[in-house]
Amino acid sequence: MTMHVPTLEEVAQTAGVSRSTASRAINGGSRVSPEAQTAVDDAIARLGYIPNRAARSLVTRRTNSIALVVPEPDERVLSDPFFAATLRGMNASLKDTDLQLVLLIDKPGETSGRIGRYLRNGHVDGAIVVSHHRKDDLESVIDVSRLPAVFVGRPFKVFPGLRFVDVDNFGGGVIATQHLIARGRRNIAHIAGPSDMTAGEDRQAGWRHALAQQGLPEGPLAGGDFTTAAGIEAMEAILAEDPTVDGVFAASDLMAVGAMRVLAKHGRSVPDDVAVVGYDDLGVAEGAIPALTTVRNPVVRMARHATDELLTTLGVFSADDLSEPPHDVTSTMAEDGHTVLAPELVERSST
Numbered sequence: 001m002t003m004h005v006p007t008l009e010e011v012a013q014t015a016g017v018s019r020s021t022a023s024r025a026i027n028g029g030s031r032v033s034p035e036a037q038t039a040v041d042d043a044i045a046r047l048g049y050i051p052n053r054a055a056r057s058l059v060t061r062r063t064n065s066i067a068l069v070v071p072e073p074d075e076r077v078l079s080d081p082f083f084a085a086t087l088r089g090m091n092a093s094l095k096d097t098d099l100q101l102v103l104l105i106d107k108p109g110e111t112s113g114r115i116g117r118y119l120r121n122g123h124v125d126g127a128i129v130v131s132h133h134r135k136d137d138l139e140s141v142i143d144v145s146r147l148p149a150v151f152v153g154r155p156f157k158v159f160p161g162l163r164f165v166d167v168d169n170f171g172g173g174v175i176a177t178q179h180l181i182a183r184g185r186r187n188i189a190h191i192a193g194p195s196d197m198t199a200g201e202d203r204q205a206g207w208r209h210a211l212a213q214q215g216l217p218e219g220p221l222a223g224g225d226f227t228t229a230a231g232i233e234a235m236e237a238i239l240a241e242d243p244t245v246d247g248v249f250a251a252s253d254l255m256a257v258g259a260m261r262v263l264a265k266h267g268r269s270v271p272d273d274v275a276v277v278g279y280d281d282l283g284v285a286e287g288a289i290p291a292l293t294t295v296r297n298p299v300v301r302m303a304r305h306a307t308d309e310l311l312t313t314l315g316v317f318s319a320d321d322l323s324e325p326p327h328d329v330t331s332t333m334a335e336d337g338h339t340v341l342a343p344e345l346v347e348r349s350s351t
Helices: 008-015 019-026 034-047 053-060 074-079 081-094 114-120 138-145 169-182 198-213 228-241 253-265 299-313
Strands: 065-070 100-105 126-130 149-152 163-167 188-192 221-223 247-250 275-280 293-296 329-333 338-341 344-346
Touching (some): 074 081, 081 100, 126 138, 163 169, 169 188, 169 198, 188 198, 188 228, 221 228, 253 275, 299 338
Parallel strands (some): 065 100, 275 293
């Protein structure tokens, strides 16, 4: 005869609480009332429940782990503050659960192979996808695998059931460029993000839109991969094309810092000769010289909200367990799982 192994669901039912509350009570979560904790402790004793990960996995077919999928080279993941902010947001949601985080990194365009197989083969219960590129085709991997997932950043392919949390990158590009125009700049260049990422496309579109609204011509345009080295290369190309540029909107703070280094090398003062606006505000901007005006990208909140959404889908959280929704939601379609947060301009010395 096979011995019955009590499950977390049975503990929750016996205690008269939700599965997520029972899980937090067992694992020392902070959001559990004394009454619920006592009820769960009593249920564990009565049922003989043993919180063993391997035993639970056999019964529930759960791995008790979720993946953070990052289709970027190792060196960028380790150097870009975007990814540290993503981890902070996810950890804020996971700290009261017994879930483990698995980090999956691969080069852009190669994730549908090794990582795709990993996701399809049931090694994790769900996934958070960040910094995705068009050629990664992770949307199709998620669709085919039926793996619960939430994207941080709008994917290129949006189909029924696909969930994402994003910032209004188009609006961010608009307010950055409008700010430069308000500062009297009329020849405004743009250092764009990758054209195979929606964030890069949308921020560039916002720059174009703001200039067109004021009847101004588009200044020089050069692209990059959100890194400081890309900003250096792009700014050199922009000055070679048109040395009369008096404003620069860079699609990331790292690229903006690279641009300011080049401007200083060429004897151009910031902001007197050239005003510069970046994008992200994840620590780099405040420490730049001069301190960088930038568009705040709420990465920590996006990552936390995305993780909360995933944990709700997995049944780890109930609707009552969720943290307060972001206060700056500009567009939310809850029935479709799409949430877009508002960007915010942070003024400093570079403009």
